[in-house]
Amino acid sequence: MKLTPLQKRAERRARNQSHVDMNLVALIDIFTILIFFLLSSATGVEILPSHKAVKLPYSTAEAAPHETVVVTVSAEDILVDGRVVATVDEVMAAEGDLIAPLQAELERLRTQRKVIREENEAASRAVTVMGDRQIPYRLLRKVMYTAARADFTDVSFAVIRKYEAS
Incomplete structure (x- = not known):
């Protein structure tokens, strides 16, 4: 066919x-x-992990946050990247400004982070303190002193940005 x-x-x-x-x-x-x-x-906003008990102070800060080690100071505890390292009562009762458990944890994190490029060395020495607005200055001073002793030279404070009407 x-x-x-x-x-x-x-x-x-x-x-x-x-x-x-x-x-x-x-x-x-x-x-x-x-x-x-x-x-x-893909948003350009950096959001730091926040502890529910921490009420951050307000500020007119212009600098955007960057990723660092976060030390959270609430009314009861001191946390490093979400892990409790000390209680506020123990720290306030202790003599001197050095907080030994906080220093040990910060030094452990410092040794874990590998810096490949020399220009990133300064960023590896940065720490952000998220402190409740009601914490006493004496406690904040102890946290900053301990961070400096753990070789964290760039200390930033987390705040809530207050927008002013222009």
Whole structure:
């Protein structure tokens, strides 16, 4: 039986056609989630992890925060990157300004961080203190003194930015 050119073309097309069905709804869902994730993580705002018991002071600071070791001072505890290292009562009762457990934890973190480039050395010596606005200055002085003794030379304070009407 002889096929017409139209029938030959239809047969060739049927032979070359693959039967793969693609569910575009699932792909659209995946891309939507991916775009949402990329947009939410691409914001230029740095958010420091916050302890619920710490009420930060207000400031008109202009400098944006950068990623550092975070020392949180609440009314009850002193935490380094979320780990409790000392209680405020013990620290306030102790003589002198050095907080030994805080110094040990900061030195441990300092030795863990490897600095590859020399220009990043200053950033590895940075610490951010998140102190409750009600903590006494004596406690804050002890934390700063201990951070300096642990070779953290760049001490920053976390604050809530207060916007002024212009």
